[in-house]
Structures are given as structure tokens and as C-alpha cells.
Amino acid sequence: MACARVPLDEQQVTEPGPLGAERTLPALHPDRMEERCFVPYKPPPAEGSPADVEEFLEHAKFITEDLEWLLALPHDKFWCQVVFDGSLQRCLDSYLHHAPRGLEIIVLPFSRMVADVQRAVHRAVFLTFLRMATHKESKENFLTPAVFGEIIYDNFLFDIPKILDLCVLFGKGNSQLLHKMIENIFTQQPSYYSDLDETVPTVLQVFDNILHKCGLQCEEAAAIEPMKLNAHKQPTAVTMSQQELVDIILYLCDSTTTIHAFLDIFPAACSSFQSHSFLSRLTSFYETAVPDLEKAVRKRNFDDKDLHEDLWKRLSHSCRKMVESAHLLMHHTCLQPILEGRENMQTFAEELLQYFTTFLTEKRFLSDYDEQFPIADDISLLQQALPVIDETRTSYLLQGVESAWDSVGRRKPPSQIRNEAPSSVSAVQGAAGGGVASAAGYEPEEVREPGRDGESLSGAEAMVDVPRKGNNGAVRPVSEAELESLLSCIVDLLPDLGEGFLLACLQEYNYNSELVINNILEDRLTPNLDKLDRAMPRPVKEELPDVLNNRSNVFDDDEFDIFRRDQLDMSRIWKGRKRGENTREMLNDKQHIEEQRARYQTYETVVDEVIVEPGESAAGFDLDDYDDEYDDTYDMNQVGANDLDGDSLLNRRPFTVPQVLRKGNKTEEEEEGEDDEEEDVLQKNVNRDQFVQDPALLRQRAEARRAATQQRKGFRPEPPGNVVGRPKGQGQTLGTFLDRRKKEANKSRGANHNRRNMADRKRNKGMIPS
Structure with missing residues (x-):
């Protein structure tokens, strides 16, 4: 028997050997393992045929019985079976891989029976992993922590993928046990942190x-x-x-x-x-x-x-x-x-x-x-x-x-x-306030899923949480397609309700179809919705006029109007160069000119007199018929034009432009003189092509006009200055000296910008060394 208060990894046991003689073995030895075949787990069938359901129930029953037998073993036998039995690890791994997750809802004809068996397997697997993660079960049954860490790590009893699957499968309803279990694994074997x-x-x-x-x-x-x-x-x-x-x-x-x-x-x-x-x-x-x-x-x-x-x-x-x-x-x-x-x-x-x-x-x-x-x-x-x-x-x-x-x-x-x-x-x-002890009593609230506290073990059959907002997490009005989808989902479940009533419910609950269905079934609608008629139809939506039929365009009813024509001449539509068409032939094609020739030939003949035959007068022009009502008094006589009581209308003085409307201060004689000069020049060049005139001639005319204007106004141009003077050594004239002094004094008007005066000012103030 095992000694008390000794770790299992240090214990020795005496057992009869194969030939009947007793032998002493370590407590953890492969020969102490029981021969038992653990069948792998298979998920519930999706189709739900009776044969498949029966096979699942049989496999699940075998797994449940084997795991309950394993959990009933004493501490040393349990660890021998866990460490050295490969079929057990394959069975546990198969459950972690194939067990249905929270969103996978099983809908079968025998759903209650399947759910009960699935719950039993789920519980047995969880208790098995929980015992495998415990290195100390009592004061007599325990493992050395360091040896425990080596056993679970070297034999791959736990690894990061398994821990992730354990959390997602057993986390809902068992978070505290799982937290202690995983914390113990990482504490006893820090190598898992590096694996993470x-x-x-x-x-x-x-x-x-x-x-x-x-x-x-x-x-x-x-x-x-x-x-x-x-x-x-x-x-x-x-x-x-x-x-x-x-x-x-x-x-x-x-x-x-x-x-x-x-x-x-x-x-x-x-x-x-x-x-x-x-x-x-x-x-x-x-x-x-x-x-x-x-x-x-x-x-x-x-x-x-x-x-x-x-x-x-x-x-x-x-x-x-x-x-x-x-x-x-x-x-x-x-x-x-x-x-x-x-x-x-x-x-x-x-x-x-x-x-x-x-x-x-x-x-x-x-x-x-x-x-x-x-x-x-x-x-x-x-x-x-x-x-x-x-x-x-x-x-x-x-x-x-x-x-x-x-x-x-x-x-x-x-x-x-x-x-x-x-x-x-x-x-x-x-x-x-700065004290750790003052804040030690505060326990931060953890993020918990609704309904976790006090919930019974559901494991793989846990349902997904219903989102608080709409299906897409939004609180805004949904699009037309989304609205139709939401309505169809609710109508399939509640066909006796009117679409108008459902639309009001969706608008009230921010287009959350799950919340609408839940409140309707539990009769927890808001007071304003309770007052509505549940068979209220959907309001008729006024159809907008068709934009294409009411459009107005300059291309309406042409040969390419696809909105009013069902058939088009596709031979006249192509992309790029037309097949079989040569550019030179297209340019040499003068067919459009020939088509217009007959139109313009009608304007070639101009008839001054039309000869009318005697028999054609009544049919055409009525020239021989005299109209005695026509008064020809004013046809040739200029009545009132030469009366003696006033100036002759034919001898009036020519029209004169008012002084206010004249351009500039030019007198009438000057304007007439300039007009005469321009008319003379135009008469001289009347036979020349004036499309583009000679620029030299234009400059010459402009210079002549400028000189004439200056002469009339008495303007005398300033004589040109001579600042160059004679060559050096021959002396300079008084005019050259005066021109140079004038240029020196007036430098600030040009591009130098008063540079000499400013330089003298700086020099006088001592800013420039002399």
C-alpha cells in the first residue's frame, strides 16, 4: 500500500507479478494501467435520422460510463491511466474538437434525449479535466508541484489549444472553477507562458x-x-x-x-x-x-x-x-x-x-x-x-x-x-488618495455574459446572447432591403400580425427583430404599441412618377432614343474606326457636297423681269387689274420738303456730335483732319490685301500721329543727354558735365532706388567704414 503523506511520484507499491511473485514498482508505472478502450466522441448528427441518433446515443453512453469509471479510480490508478493510456487522450481530444459550441443548436426529433446524453458527456469530460489539473486532492493524495508540472507538460495533457477549447466549451457557468484550474496549470508549469x-x-x-x-x-x-x-x-x-x-x-x-x-x-x-x-x-x-x-x-x-x-x-x-x-x-x-x-x-x-x-x-x-x-x-x-x-x-x-x-x-x-x-x-x-489599502476593498466588475450567475451547467448547448440593438448593431433606420428581411423573419414566426403593426414595433425597438418577437410573445410591448391594431396593414407607399417618361431632351424620338425605341440600327453604332474604312477614302469622299449642290443651284438664276403672257395675269400676278382705291399722290412728289415757311428739309446742316459725347478734347477740325488722313491712306492702299498689315507701316503711322499731336500742343521733347562725352584726356564740355550731374542727382527715379543717397546716409552715421 502507498505510504501516507508521501507524494505519489515518490511512492512504491508491491504487487504480484505475471508469474505470481511479488514485485515492487513505482506508483506511476505503465504496468499498473488498466486495459480499457475509450471510444472517440462523435457529435450529434445534423440530419437526425433514427439510425444516426441511435449510434450517437450508444457512443455517448460508452464515453460516459468509461469516464465515470475513470473518475471513480483511486488517486494512483487515475494518474496511471491518464499518463499511459493513449485511447483516453484521444477520446478527450475528440470531444474538444467536435463538441458543439454555443451557437450550434441541436434540433432533432429526440432533442430531449440527445440533450440529456450530451449533458452527461459534457459533465464527465469537464470533471476529468478538472481532476487532471489538480495536483493535490487531499493530504494523502497529492503530487509534487514540480513533478506535476513536468507530467502535464511532457505528456501533453494540457496545451494552449486545449486550454482555449476548455474555456469556450465550459466557461459559461463554470468560470470560477476554470479560472482556478488554468491558474494552477500556469503556476505549476511556467513554460505555458512561453507557449502562449x-x-x-x-x-x-x-x-x-x-x-x-x-x-x-x-x-x-x-x-x-x-x-x-x-x-x-x-x-x-x-x-x-x-x-x-x-x-x-x-x-x-x-x-x-x-x-x-x-x-x-x-x-x-x-x-x-x-x-x-x-x-x-x-x-x-x-x-x-x-x-x-x-x-x-x-x-x-x-x-x-x-x-x-x-x-x-x-x-x-x-x-x-x-x-x-x-x-x-x-x-x-x-x-x-x-x-x-x-x-x-x-x-x-x-x-x-x-x-x-x-x-x-x-x-x-x-x-x-x-x-x-x-x-x-x-x-x-x-x-x-x-x-x-x-x-x-x-x-x-x-x-x-x-x-x-x-x-x-x-x-x-x-x-x-x-x-x-x-x-x-x-x-x-x-x-x-494614494493608498493601496484604501482601494483594496474595491473589486472591479468583470465583464459577464447575461444570465451567467446562478445558471445551471449547459456547456456546449449554451445559447448566444441576444444583442441589445439591431441585428447589425446599429440604432439608425435600416435600408429598404434590411427592413424587408426583418419583416419577413417576423412574419414567418407571427403570420397573424399586420405589417404596419410590425413596422411600428421595429421602429420603437430600434429595428431589433429578436427584441420585437420576444416582447410580442411575452406581451411586454410599450403602451403606445398596445393601443395599435395588431392586424394593421402596411401603409401604401405613393409611387413616384417615372423620371424617364417625364424627361425632356433634345435627343427625344431620334433614331438612338433607347427609352422609346425597342430596336435600333446597330450597323450605325461602332466603337473606334469602322471596319473596312480607310481614312484617305473617307477624306476624299465628297458625297455630302454633291447632296448640297442641287440646293444651292436654285440661287444661281436671278430674274429682273418676269414676262407674263396675257392669259396668265389672273392666275399669277394681277398686274393688269387697276385698283382705283390706290392713292398715288405721294409716289413722286416731295410734299412739304421745299416749303417757304422754314428751312428746307433737304438742305439741313449736317449732323454734329455734341461736345459732351466727343472723345477727349479734340476739336471738330482735328477729328476731320485725322479722318481725312486715314481715308487718304486707305484710298492709297485700297487695292492691297489688308488682312495682315505691315507692322513697320503701322508703327510709322502711329509715330506720325504722335508727332503731329505733340506739335499741335507745343510739346518740345527733352534734348538727349550726353553723359559719355569725349575720350579720356581730351576734356569735357559744359553740357557733358551738366548731363552727368543731372543723371547722378536723378538716379533714385530708376532701378537703383536711391541707392547712392542711402549709402551716403549710412556712411555719415558711421555704419560703413570709410
């Missing part, structure tokens, strides 16, 4: 793979590896096949749910994730991939409405888990040390503000994050804990949050839910 550091880049690679499949690339990845030239040829989320889109969304949902569950249960891993800039990569992925995936799901036509609704639910769930993961990272690495009053609080506050500042460029992520976790609350906590926080910076952050809501086209809810414990304010004030 090597796993984080693999998790980041998941995001890169999704972006690559969607034909996208985030900024951080682009800085490391530039996008390839053939990247534009890859299919996008909108153009890829339906099966590929389904796989990507399922992959994203499973990955984000697993990461959030692990960070929520084991917060100590947040520092390892942050060491690889996980938060910045997560936000960049969210901003880049989520809009494209939502657009692809929204615009794609699915034959199966259930598939469409399931994809939208999974995508919304993924978005929420990414936002919550980002909050966990910032809470445990920045905010919690501040609330606990640790040292270097200013450093943690600066790091938190820096994260918020980097979020300002990620508009979509920032608005979704602020909807679930208002940034104003975190900034308020910082201001209470550290009054020295720069108010200008915090105001800038809050304005950036408001701008993010406006840029994404959404409206911030008027009142955001704030679940703050009353002790949080006093705890923050105590932390601000």
Missing part, C-alpha cells in the same frame, strides 16, 4: 487569413508585407462563392468567441496578448473586414432564409466578442491597476488614453465600442483617480467619439446603460 507567447502570432494569423480570403489587408500587415500585385484578382467577400463566405463567417465566429472566453476566464493572459500589439491589430481588422462581410451578407441572395439569419447572427456575435475582447485587454492591463491604486498610475492612465486616441481613426470600431462600453465613463474614472489628467486631451477624445458616431451615419442613444456599483466611486476616490 508563441501562440499569439498564430491567433493574429487567423485575422490575416480572413483578410486575405476577402481580398483585403490591414495597415499593420501592409507595413510588414506590402500587398502583392495580383491581389486585386482575388475574390472579395461580395464576389466569392456562398460556401466560402459561410466558412469565413463560421471561422471568424469560432475564433473570436474562443479568444474572448480565454481572456475572460484567465485575465493574466492579457499582458501576453498586449506584448504582441494584439489590440491594435484587432481594431484594424474590425474596421477593415466587418463592413465588407456585412455588405456581403446583406446584398447576397440566399435561398435558405434560415442560413441568412444564422450568418447574420454569427457575424453580429463575432463583432460583439471582438469589442468585448478589446475592453478586457484595456481593463485588465490599464484600468484595473489604476483602480487598485498600484504604483505608476500615471503610466497606466497614459497608456489607456493612448489606446483611446488610436481608436479615433477606427470610426466603426469606436462607435460600436462606445455603444457597449461608454468611453465617457472610463474617462470619468480616470479624472476621479488622477485629477492631473489633461482636460484638453479628454475633451478631444470625447469630441472624437461624437464625430465617429456621425461619420458612420448612426445616432448615439440618448441614455446609455451604466451599471456602476455604488462602492466604485468611493474606491476610486480612495485610489486617488
Whole structure:
């Protein structure tokens, strides 16, 4: 028998050998293992045929019985079976790989029986892993901590992928047990921390793979590896096949749910994730991939409405888990040390503000994050804990949050839910006072899923949380296609309700179809909705007039009017050069001139007199008929033109332009003289082609006019100055001397800008050495 108070790894046992003789063996020895075959786990069948359901029930029953037998073994036998039985590890690994996750709901004819068996397997697997992670069961049954760490690490009883699967499968309802279990594993074997550091880049690679499949690339990845030239040829989320889109969304949902569950249960891993800039990569992925995936799901036509609704639910769930993961990272690495009053609080506050500042460029992520976790609350906590926080910076952050809501086209809810414990304010004030002991009584509120406390063990059958807002996380009016999709989903479940009533409900509950259905079934509608008629039809929408039929254009009813013609002459439409057409032949083609020749030939003949035959008078011109009513008194006589009582109308003086309207101060004689000169010149050159006149002649005329004008006004041009003078040594005349002095005095009028006078002024003041 095993000795008391001795670790199992140091114990020796005496047992009969194969030939009947007794032998002494270590307590952990392969020969002490029982021969038992553990069958691998198979998930519940999707189709639900009776044969498949019966096979699943039989396999699950075998697994449950084997694991209950294993749990009933004593401490030494249990560890011999765990360490040396390979079929047991394969059975446990198969359950972690194939067990249905939270969003995978089993709908079978025998759902209750299947659920009961599944729950039994789920519980047995969890208890097995829990016992495997416990190195001390009692004072008599325990392992040396160092040996325990080597056993679980060297035999791969636990690794990082297994721990991630344990969190996502058993985290809901068992978070405290899982936290103690994983904390004990990492404490007894610190090598798991190094494995976690090597796993984080693999998790980041998941995001890169999704972006690559969607034909996208985030900024951080682009800085490391530039996008390839053939990247534009890859299919996008909108153009890829339906099966590929389904796989990507399922992959994203499973990955984000697993990461959030692990960070929520084991917060100590947040520092390892942050060491690889996980938060910045997560936000960049969210901003880049989520809009494209939502657009692809929204615009794609699915034959199966259930598939469409399931994809939208999974995508919304993924978005929420990414936002919550980002909050966990910032809470445990920045905010919690501040609330606990640790040292270097200013450093943690600066790091938190820096994260918020980097979020300002990620508009979509920032608005979704602020909807679930208002940034104003975190900034308020910082201001209470550290009054020295720069108010200008915090105001800038809050304005950036408001701008993010406006840029994404959404409206911030008027009142955001704030679940703050009353002790949080006093705890923050105590932390601000500088004492760790004063803030030690404050326990920061963890991010918990609704309904976790007091919930029974559900494991793999856990349902997804219903989002508070609409299916797409928005509180803005949805598009027409989204509205039709929401209506169709509700009408399928509640066909007796009118579409008008459902539209009012959707508008009241921010287009959240799940919330509308839940409140209708539980009869918890608001009073204004209860007053409405539940069979109210949808209001008739007035059809707008067709723009194409009411348009007015100069090309209406022409031969290429496609809006009014069903058939067009396509032989007259081509792109580029017409086939079989030569440019030279096209230029030499004068057919259009020949077509116009007959039109202009009618103007060649001008008839001065028309000879009318006697028989044609009545038919044509009526020239022979006399009109006795015609009065020819004024045909030839100029009546009143030569009367003696006034000046003759024919001998009036010529018209004179008034002095006010004349140009300049030129007299009439000067204007007439200039006109005569110009007329003489024009008469001399009347036979020349004046299309382009000689520039020299034009300059000569202008100079002559200028000289004549100066002569009339008595202007005398200034005589040219002679500043050059005679050659040196022959003496200068008085005129040359005077011209030079005049030039020297008047230098400031030119380009020198009074340079000589200013130089003399500086020299007189001693600024320039003489």
C-alpha cells in the first residue's frame, strides 16, 4: 500500500507479478494501467435520422460510463491511466474538437434525449479535466508541484489549444472553477507562458487569413508585407462563392468567441496578448473586414432564409466578442491597476488614453465600442483617480467619439446603460488618495455574459446572447432591403400580425427583430404599441412618377432614343474606326457636297423681269387689274420738303456730335483732319490685301500721329543727354558735365532706388567704414 503523506511520484507499491511473485514498482508505472478502450466522441448528427441518433446515443453512453469509471479510480490508478493510456487522450481530444459550441443548436426529433446524453458527456469530460489539473486532492493524495508540472507538460495533457477549447466549451457557468484550474496549470508549469507567447502570432494569423480570403489587408500587415500585385484578382467577400463566405463567417465566429472566453476566464493572459500589439491589430481588422462581410451578407441572395439569419447572427456575435475582447485587454492591463491604486498610475492612465486616441481613426470600431462600453465613463474614472489628467486631451477624445458616431451615419442613444456599483466611486476616490489599502476593498466588475450567475451547467448547448440593438448593431433606420428581411423573419414566426403593426414595433425597438418577437410573445410591448391594431396593414407607399417618361431632351424620338425605341440600327453604332474604312477614302469622299449642290443651284438664276403672257395675269400676278382705291399722290412728289415757311428739309446742316459725347478734347477740325488722313491712306492702299498689315507701316503711322499731336500742343521733347562725352584726356564740355550731374542727382527715379543717397546716409552715421 502507498505510504501516507508521501507524494505519489515518490511512492512504491508491491504487487504480484505475471508469474505470481511479488514485485515492487513505482506508483506511476505503465504496468499498473488498466486495459480499457475509450471510444472517440462523435457529435450529434445534423440530419437526425433514427439510425444516426441511435449510434450517437450508444457512443455517448460508452464515453460516459468509461469516464465515470475513470473518475471513480483511486488517486494512483487515475494518474496511471491518464499518463499511459493513449485511447483516453484521444477520446478527450475528440470531444474538444467536435463538441458543439454555443451557437450550434441541436434540433432533432429526440432533442430531449440527445440533450440529456450530451449533458452527461459534457459533465464527465469537464470533471476529468478538472481532476487532471489538480495536483493535490487531499493530504494523502497529492503530487509534487514540480513533478506535476513536468507530467502535464511532457505528456501533453494540457496545451494552449486545449486550454482555449476548455474555456469556450465550459466557461459559461463554470468560470470560477476554470479560472482556478488554468491558474494552477500556469503556476505549476511556467513554460505555458512561453507557449502562449508563441501562440499569439498564430491567433493574429487567423485575422490575416480572413483578410486575405476577402481580398483585403490591414495597415499593420501592409507595413510588414506590402500587398502583392495580383491581389486585386482575388475574390472579395461580395464576389466569392456562398460556401466560402459561410466558412469565413463560421471561422471568424469560432475564433473570436474562443479568444474572448480565454481572456475572460484567465485575465493574466492579457499582458501576453498586449506584448504582441494584439489590440491594435484587432481594431484594424474590425474596421477593415466587418463592413465588407456585412455588405456581403446583406446584398447576397440566399435561398435558405434560415442560413441568412444564422450568418447574420454569427457575424453580429463575432463583432460583439471582438469589442468585448478589446475592453478586457484595456481593463485588465490599464484600468484595473489604476483602480487598485498600484504604483505608476500615471503610466497606466497614459497608456489607456493612448489606446483611446488610436481608436479615433477606427470610426466603426469606436462607435460600436462606445455603444457597449461608454468611453465617457472610463474617462470619468480616470479624472476621479488622477485629477492631473489633461482636460484638453479628454475633451478631444470625447469630441472624437461624437464625430465617429456621425461619420458612420448612426445616432448615439440618448441614455446609455451604466451599471456602476455604488462602492466604485468611493474606491476610486480612495485610489486617488494614494493608498493601496484604501482601494483594496474595491473589486472591479468583470465583464459577464447575461444570465451567467446562478445558471445551471449547459456547456456546449449554451445559447448566444441576444444583442441589445439591431441585428447589425446599429440604432439608425435600416435600408429598404434590411427592413424587408426583418419583416419577413417576423412574419414567418407571427403570420397573424399586420405589417404596419410590425413596422411600428421595429421602429420603437430600434429595428431589433429578436427584441420585437420576444416582447410580442411575452406581451411586454410599450403602451403606445398596445393601443395599435395588431392586424394593421402596411401603409401604401405613393409611387413616384417615372423620371424617364417625364424627361425632356433634345435627343427625344431620334433614331438612338433607347427609352422609346425597342430596336435600333446597330450597323450605325461602332466603337473606334469602322471596319473596312480607310481614312484617305473617307477624306476624299465628297458625297455630302454633291447632296448640297442641287440646293444651292436654285440661287444661281436671278430674274429682273418676269414676262407674263396675257392669259396668265389672273392666275399669277394681277398686274393688269387697276385698283382705283390706290392713292398715288405721294409716289413722286416731295410734299412739304421745299416749303417757304422754314428751312428746307433737304438742305439741313449736317449732323454734329455734341461736345459732351466727343472723345477727349479734340476739336471738330482735328477729328476731320485725322479722318481725312486715314481715308487718304486707305484710298492709297485700297487695292492691297489688308488682312495682315505691315507692322513697320503701322508703327510709322502711329509715330506720325504722335508727332503731329505733340506739335499741335507745343510739346518740345527733352534734348538727349550726353553723359559719355569725349575720350579720356581730351576734356569735357559744359553740357557733358551738366548731363552727368543731372543723371547722378536723378538716379533714385530708376532701378537703383536711391541707392547712392542711402549709402551716403549710412556712411555719415558711421555704419560703413570709410
